[in-house]
Amino acid sequence: MENLIIINASPRAPQSNSKEYSEIFIKYSKLETKYFELNKRNQNELIYKMENFSQALFVFPLYVDCLPASFLDFLKILEKSSTEHKPIISVLINCGFIEVYQNDIAVEILKLFCNQTGYKFGSVLKIGSGEAILGTPFKKLVDRKIKQLANSIYTKQYKTLDVSMILPKKIYLKKSTEYWVKYGQKYNILKQEMETMKIE
Ligand SMILES: Cc1cc2nc3c(=O)[nH]c(=O)nc-3n(C[C@H](O)[C@H](O)[C@H](O)COP(=O)(O)O)c2cc1C
Known part of the structure; x- marks a missing residue:
């Protein structure tokens, strides 16, 4: 059975936008769908679980134009593991910038990973303005695209989709800067401090 x-x-x-995107996906998925969160302790367990599924969807954010380091670690273990059954891998990636193309390199990295490790690659949904979009009227665009993603995986008509807020870049930059400055104020952090490497 397909799952x-x-x-x-x-x-x-546990507090991610990726979690919210996954929840929307689950709402539309016609396959039996199980959700797990990757952490430092469950990498091998998840790799073991993957063997029992015909499809896998990796949901993650763009970090520094790439995959988050913890996700890369997971892929390194997956690459070395001698799994017999390999699910078809699809991707739902979101990034903070408004341009969906910011996600392209990360998607290419995953495609290359699949190519080199014998996994079939399925569909992709690239989300721009991923930190903000769910709290705006543009959420319905995301909903629609995630539904299309779920249907493409279900029907095996794999495709590449994207969605972002339909706003001029200047307005997006202005609004997002205002948002982060306000957010910093809640924790007594100044804009100038946020602009330094010491913020971590
Ligand atoms: C360390 C770090 C690096 C990031 N790098 C980028 C980036 O290179 N480009 C971008 O558009 N967004 C970047 N972002 C923004 C995230 O992709 C964005 O906030 C996303 O919505 C986080 O998703 P999550 O809540 O599922 O983790 C970065 C965020 C963090 C914390």
């Missing part, structure tokens, strides 16, 4: 495993590979999985 699907979602792996949320956000480093802040």
Whole structure:
């Protein structure tokens, strides 16, 4: 029977946007779908679980134009593991910037990973303005695209989809800067401090 495993590979999985995107996906998925959050302790367990699924969906954020380091670690272990059954891998990636193309390199990295390790690659949904979009009227666009993603995996008509807020870049930058400055104020952090490497 066809089924699907979602792996949320956000480093802040329990409080992540990736979690919210996964929940929307689950709402639309017609396959038996199970959701898991990747962490430092369950990498091998998740790899073992993947063997029992025909489809896998990796949901994760863009970090520094790449995959989060913890997700790369997971892929390194997956690469070395001698799994017999390999699910078809699809991707739902979101990034903070408004341009969906920011996600392209990360998607290419995953495609290459699949190519080199014998996994079939399925569908992709690239989300821009991923930190903000769910709290705006553009959420319905995300909903629609995630539904299309779920249907493409179900019907095996794999495709690449994308969605972002339909706003001029200047307005997005202005609004997002205002948002983060306000957010910093809640924790007594100044804009100038946020602009330094010491913020971590
Ligand atoms: C360490 C770090 C690096 C990031 N790098 C990028 C980046 O290179 N490009 C981008 O558009 N967004 C970047 N972001 C923003 C995240 O992709 C965005 O906030 C996303 O919604 C987080 O998803 P999550 O809640 O599922 O983890 C970065 C965020 C963090 C914390």
